[in-house]
Each structure stands twice: as structure tokens, then as C-alpha cells.
Amino acid sequence: MLTALNELLQTVDARPTPAAYLAASRQLERFTDRLQPVRVALLSSFTIEPLKPYLQVECARRGLAADVYVGKFNTARQELLDPAGECVAYGPDVVFVAELLGDVCPQLTTDFLALNDDDVDQIIDEAVGNAVSAIGAFRHASSAAVVVHNFAMPRRTVLGRYDGMARVSEADAINRLNRRLARDISAIPGAYVLDVCGAAAQVGYRHWYDDRLWFLARTPLAAPALEALAREQAAISRVLRLPARKCLALDLDNTLWGGVLGEAGVAGIALGSGYPGNAYHHFQHCVLQLHRRGVVLALISKNNQHDVDEVFRAHPDMVLKPEHFAATRINWQLKPDNLLEIADELSLGVDSFVFFDDDTAECSLMRHALPEVMTVQAPQDASRLFEVLIGAEAFDRLSITSEDLRRGQMYQEQTARKRAANASGSIEEFLRSLDMSAAIRSLDAFAFPRVANLIEKTNQFNLTTRRYSATDLHAMASDPTQAVFYLQLADRFGDNGIVGVAVLRHHDRIVDLDTLLLSCRVIGRTVETALLAFIIEWAQERGADVVEGDFIPTAKNAAAADFYARHGFQRISETGSAASRWRLAVAETPVQWPSYIQLHVPATA
Amino acid sequence: VTTVDDGSLSRLLSTIATVLDVDASVLSDEVSPGSIEAWDSLNHLNIAMAVESEFGVSFSAQQVMDMGSIGLIREALREQGVNI
Numbered sequence: 001m002l003t004a005l006n007e008l009l010q011t012v013d014a015r016p017t018p019a020a021y022l023a024a025s026r027q028l029e030r031f032t033d034r035l036q037p038v039r040v041a042l043l044s045s046f047t048i049e050p051l052k053p054y055l056q057v058e059c060a061r062r063g064l065a066a067d068v069y070v071g072k073f074n075t076a077r078q079e080l081l082d083p084a085g086e087c088v089a090y091g092p093d094v095v096f097v098a099e100l101l102g103d104v105c106p107q108l109t110t111d112f113l114a115l116n117d118d119d120v121d122q123i124i125d126e127a128v129g130n131a132v133s134a135i136g137a138f139r140h141a142s143s144a145a146v147v148v149h150n151f152a153m154p155r156r157t158v159l160g161r162y163d164g165m166a167r168v169s170e171a172d173a174i175n176r177l178n179r180r181l182a183r184d185i186s187a188i189p190g191a192y193v194l195d196v197c198g199a200a201a202q203v204g205y206r207h208w209y210d211d212r213l214w215f216l217a218r219t220p221l222a223a224p225a226l227e228a229l230a231r232e233q234a235a236i237s238r239v240l241r242l243p244a245r246k247c248l249a250l251d252l253d254n255t256l257w258g259g260v261l262g263e264a265g266v267a268g269i270a271l272g273s274g275y276p277g278n279a280y281h282h283f284q285h286c287v288l289q290l291h292r293r294g295v296v297l298a299l300i301s302k303n304n305q306h307d308v309d310e311v312f313r314a315h316p317d318m319v320l321k322p323e324h325f326a327a328t329r330i331n332w333q334l335k336p337d338n339l340l341e342i343a344d345e346l347s348l349g350v351d352s353f354v355f356f357d358d359d360t361a362e363c364s365l366m367r368h369a370l371p372e373v374m375t376v377q378a379p380q381d382a383s384r385l386f387e388v389l390i391g392a393e394a395f396d397r398l399s400i401t402s403e404d405l406r407r408g409q410m411y412q413e414q415t416a417r418k419r420a421a422n423a424s425g426s427i428e429e430f431l432r433s434l435d436m437s438a439a440i441r442s443l444d445a446f447a448f449p450r451v452a453n454l455i456e457k458t459n460q461f462n463l464t465t466r467r468y469s470a471t472d473l474h475a476m477a478s479d480p481t482q483a484v485f486y487l488q489l490a491d492r493f494g495d496n497g498i499v500g501v502a503v504l505r506h507h508d509r510i511v512d513l514d515t516l517l518l519s520c521r522v523i524g525r526t527v528e529t530a531l532l533a534f535i536i537e538w539a540q541e542r543g544a545d546v547v548e549g550d551f552i553p554t555a556k557n558a559a560a561a562d563f564y565a566r567h568g569f570q571r572i573s574e575t576g577s578a579a580s581r582w583r584l585a586v587a588e589t590p591v592q593w594p595s596y597i598q599l600h601v602p603a604t605a
Numbered sequence: 606v607t608t609v610d611d612g613s614l615s616r617l618l619s620t621i622a623t624v625l626d627v628d629a630s631v632l633s634d635e636v637s638p639g640s641i642e643a644w645d646s647l648n649h650l651n652i653a654m655a656v657e658s659e660f661g662v663s664f665s666a667q668q669v670m671d672m673g674s675i676g677l678i679r680e681a682l683r684e685q686g687v688n689i
Contacts, residue, residue, distance in 0.1 A: 019658070020623075213654075216670060
């Protein structure tokens with residue numbers, strides 16, 4: 001069935017004409033049940049209907065069946081502001097707000113030369129302020145993600161070649177507007193920016209705008225722009241709807257360097273100056289940048305360990321070092337087996353891996369054995385390595401948290417912890433040796449993205465697996481009967497960051513444990529006991545008699561199954577049903593703060 | 606149909622048929638927005654873009670506006686040097 005979908009998409013790729021997109025979009029219905037549904041609303045200040053078939057095709061390419069609502073002509077603002085409007089009633093997952101510069105800041109397009117620098121600032125303030133308040137209003141009515149299109153450069157400016165030098169220039173004004181939009185929109189929970197300006201630059205302005213269509217029908221975009229915009233929207237929808245990839249498992253020969261190490265020797269591989277060595281060298285720099293922004297790296301290569309060690313030790317042009325890799329398997333085993341071992345070692349789901357290898361047979365073996373891995377074949381042409389890898393869109397994110405930026409390092413620290421665990425005689429000895437210290441705080445702006453991310457993604461140690469949107473989370477944190485706490489853990493190997501979240505509800509002398517979850521990297525370190533001890537104290541302070549909570553079993557949360565029983569809770573629901581409810585009387589609780597963790601009381605708490 | 610056809614006409618009709626989601630056999634020079642329901646203002650633009658892309662030509666805004674029938678689309682294509 002999905003082969004048939006691929007064939008359909010290939011006919012579009014062979015000749016990506018408007019007719020091909022239209023024809024393909026009509027045939028997508030038969031694949032709907034194999035794809036993840038997504039409800040997309042398009043709100044705009046211009047005629048955006050022509051985008052719809054392109055969007056549906058590009059969504060299908062990314063595993064999404066898009067149902068698309070197109071707002072009425074030029075009603076974007078009304079739709080956002082009206083809680084009883086059609087857009088809210090449609091119940092979208094994602095709303096794209098596409099407005100034109102001429103509609104949002106008419107003066108910037110019609111009478112630019114009459115403005116001075118302060119005028120431009122004022123116009124930008126007002127335009128961004130209006131957008132922020134419209135989206136803020138929409139936030140109260142809907143939890144859909146809102147994606148605001150930024151603004152493309154004009155195709156030609158009145159100042160012509162002087163524009164790049166002018167004190168007040170159109171290009172500079174648009175750049176300022178876009179930067180301001182990025183800052184203010186991304187501060188709203190669940191709101192993001194689509195970089196139309198960047199997409200248009202990639203396509204080329206000559207192919208982006210169609211003045212004829214603009215004057216005939218108020219639709220400004222040429223066919224290549226529709227195609228590119230649909231790709232951007234579909235890629236963003238995928239990030240919002242499908243799980244993110246976290247780990248890049250790389251091959252070595254003809255992937256990180258040219259040639260076969262076992263045959264050519266350390267001095268004979270292509271890496272460094274001159275083609276193709278310079279292309280592999282450049283690709284290593286790109287991979288290092290991915291590592292720096294939080295992609296976990298692993299190596300899976302059929303080679304002799306000794307030879308590879310020698311390359312890392314002696315080759316002057318190796319950009320990547322052993323410490324950049326969280327796990328390596330240099331051996332002659334089957335690569336899917338190696339990948340499964342690495343997944344286990346790093347406590348990562350197999351579906352969070354991208355496998356990048358030049359060998360056709362290895363790629364097809366991986367696709368066959370582990371279809372949930374995203375397998376991307378490295379191109380023969382070394383100059384295209386990064387283009388192909390990044391073109392797979394595997395590591396796209398809509399926000400990068402400080403946790404992401406530290407993730408690569410965290411996995412190295414994790415490996416050091418594992419080594420320490422293996423060296424310790426007993427688990428108690430190991431836990432004591434970690435020198436853990438924890439801080440627990442109420443949800444604050446600093447922690448918000450990471451907490452939202454944990455609530456959205458945590459599967460293993462999660463009592464209830466309740467998913468809340470950023471909007472829900474905001475509402476819960478500001479509700480006096482509810483509380484959201486997070487736990488941050490450090491140990492002698494480094495900072496683990498935010499690894500625990502609890503959502504509590506207080507009513508009628510009961511504290512209800514709505515959500516309690518732990519990041520999988522700290523399971524088994526008594527952190528859940530620390531969090532529970534804190535919750536019990538919090539419940540006592542508020543005069544509650546009991547703490548109650550549900551356990552809702554899923555395919556993945558067995559790690560949390562004995563949490564209640566282990567901490568002296570009594571089961572109060574009938575046995576037999578899948579979900580269970582548990583109660584603990586706070587007065588006679590046996591739960592104590594674990595001795596392995598030092599409580600670090602934050603100055604601000 | 607009086608011009609010598611090198612396959613251009615069938616390409617045109619099949620392109621328009623795809624946009625309008627109808628069988629190419631129902632299309633003729635006389636077919637216009639008034640005679641076929643699917644030919645609305647949105648599909649008018651789609652037809653113009655699809656035909657441009659199929660034949661590698663670029664119509665003027667006036668030509669797009671004047672494409673009131675398939676015969677007139679052929680005329681616009683001839684003005685662009687297409688033998689149709």
C-alpha cells in the first residue's frame with residue numbers, strides 16, 4: 001500500500017507540475033488510513049486555495065494525511081480573534097497564518113520613502129503587537145499550534161541598487177520585522193514562525209512571486225513558491241505530529257571518509273584537502289554541528305577496531321573525535337543487531353534513530369529488519385552528503401532548548417555513569433558514589449520548554465501518560481488548585497538537567513497525582529522517591545489527608561508499574577480493569593527522602 | 606481542428622482535463638467556464654499555470670484573463686509560438 005503511495009509521489013517528482021500535484025492530491029484518499037491524520041487550517045490575507053493540493057501531497061510524503069480548512073478570503077485576523085469562529089470550530093491541529101507585508105504594514109510597501117527610522121520602528125511595533133494579541137486571543141480558544149509566516153523580501157525595491165546602502169531600506173525594515181516577529185511569536189506557548197523569507201530566497205524571488213496572478217486574483221505566489229511553501233508547512237506539521245529523531249548512527253567507509261580503511265590504510269583514505277577528501281572533511285564539520293545542537297551520534301561500521309582507533313588517533317583531518325560518539329560498534333556483526341544494542345545502551349527508542357550508510361545492501365537490510373529506523377542512504381557523490389542527510393528533515397525542531405544543546409555531552413556523561421555502575425560492587429554503592437543533588441521548583445518560564453517536551457514525549461516512566469499542550473500547561477500552572485513541579489538533578493558526572501515532572505491537583509483534602517514522570521536516563525536512581533517525598537510534604541503543608549493517583553498502563557510504561565505499591569500506596573480501584581487507582585494516607589506514610597540524593601533548596605523557591 | 610497537430614493538442618487537453626478532473630474526451634474548443642462546472646475562477650488560474658508549465662511558456666496577465674475557452678487558450682499558445 002505504501003509502495004503505491006511512493007509510486008504516486010514519484011510520478012509527481014518526475015514532473016512536478018501544477019497538474020501533477022492536483023492529480024496526485026485527488027488520489028491521496030485511498031492512503032488516508034495508513035497515514036497519521038493532521039487537521040490543518042490555512043488563514044491568510046490573500047487567495048491561498050491554490051496551495052491546498054501541494055500541501056496535501058507534501059504532507060503525504062511525510063507520513064501525514066492532511067485535512068485542510070481554508071479560511072475565507074482575507075479573514076485571518078477575524079478567525080484568530082473570534083472564539084466562536086469557523087477556524088476554532090474546525091478543531092485544527094495546526095494553524096498557518098499567512099499574511100502579506102502589504103496587508104500587515106501597508107506603509108512599508110506603498111509609501112516607504114516617506115518614512116524615517118522611528119516611523120519604521122513604530123510600524124514594526126504595531127504590526128508585531130497586533131499579531132501577538134490576535135494569537136494570544138486565539139490561544140484562549142484553541143490549543144492548536146499556530147505557525148506565523150514571516151515576510152519575504154520585495155522582488156525589486158524602489159531604491160534599486162542603493163537599497164543595500166540606505167539608512168532606511170526596505171530590506172533592512174523587513175529583516176527587523178522578521179527578527180522581531182521571531183522573538184515575540186516564539187514567546188507565546190505553541191506558537192512558531194515559518195521562515196517564508198528563507199524559503200523564498202532558496203527558490204529565488206524571480207520564481208516566487210507572480211505579479212500577473214496577484215493583479216488578476218490576489219494570489220501572489222507562483223507555482224514554485226506553492227511547492228516550496230507546502231514543503232515548509234508539511235515539514236513543520238510533521239515535527240508537530242510525529243516523534244522526533246534523536247540519534248544519528250553513522251557508517252565510516254565512504255560516509256565519514258572516502259575509500260575503504262581496511263584496504264587503503266590510515267594514510268590512504270580520502271579525508272582532507274582536495275576532492276573528495278575535502279567533501280568528507282566538510283561533512284564531518286556538519287555532523288559535529290548536529291552534535292552541538294543535540295543530535296546524539298553513534299558509529300556502526302564493519303571495520304577492525306584497531307584500524308579505526310588509529311584513524312582517530314593519527315589522522316590529522318578527523319574533525320570528529322571519539323568523545324563525540326555516545327556509542328560505537330566497530331565489528332563484523334549485522335548492523336541492525338548493533339543498532340538494537342546501541343538503542344538499549346542509550347535508553348533510546350529504535351524509532352528515534354537515523355541510519356546513514358552509503359552501502360545499498362546495508363541500507364536495505366536495515367529497512368527490512370528495523371523499519372522504524374529512518375534509513376538514509378549516503379550518496380556516492382561526496383559533495384552531496386550533507387544535502388542528502390539534512391534533506392531527510394529528520395532532525396528538524398521548532399525549538400531548541402538548552403537541554404538539547406547539552407544532550408550530546410549528557411550522553412557521554414551517561415556512558416561514564418554506566419562504567420561507574422559496572423565498576424561498583426552494589427547498586428547502593430553506585431548510587432552513593434554518584435553524589436546526586438536535586439532541586440525541585442514550581443514551573444517557571446526557564447523550564448517551560450523542557451517540561452512541555454517531557455510531558456509530550458515521556459513514555460517509559462510515566463504513571464498516566466497524559467499529554468498536555470503548552471496552553472494546557474500554562475493554564476494548570478496558573479490555576480491555584482493545581483501545581484506543576486519539576487526536578488533538576490546533578491551528579492558528579494555533570495548536570496542531568498530537568499528529569500522529573502509532577503502535575504498535582506488539590507481538592508477536598510486530597511492531592512491528586514495527575515502526572516508523575518521521569519526522564520528515562522534517571523530511572524533506577526531513586527529520583528521518583530525524592531519527587532514523591534516532596535509531594536507528600538507539599539500535601540501536608542496544604543492540609544491534605546491523602547495523596548491519590550492513577551496508573552494507566554501503556555505499551556511502554558512497565559518501568560513505572562510498581563511505583564505505587566513500592567511506596568506503600570493502597571489500591572482503591574477494583575482489580576481487573578486496566579487502569580488502577582491508588583491512595584496513600586500522608587499521616588502514616590513510610591516514604592522518606594532518599595539518602596542518596598542531597599536536596600538542594602533553590603534560593604528563589 | 607485545422608492546424609497540423611504534433612501531439613500538442615492532446616497534451617493541452619489532457620492537462621486541462623487533469624486540472625478540471627474530467628475526461629479529456631469531453632473537451633473541445635468550445636468548452637468554456639460557462640459550459641463546465643469545474644472551471645471556476647480558482648481552476649482558471651490552475652489551468653493557466655498548468656498549461657504554462659506543460660508548454661514552457663509564460664502568458665501575459667491579459668492573456669490569462671482572456672482565456673475564455675479552450676479555443677482561446679490555443680490562440681494564446683499560438684501567440685507564444687506553440688504549433689497548436
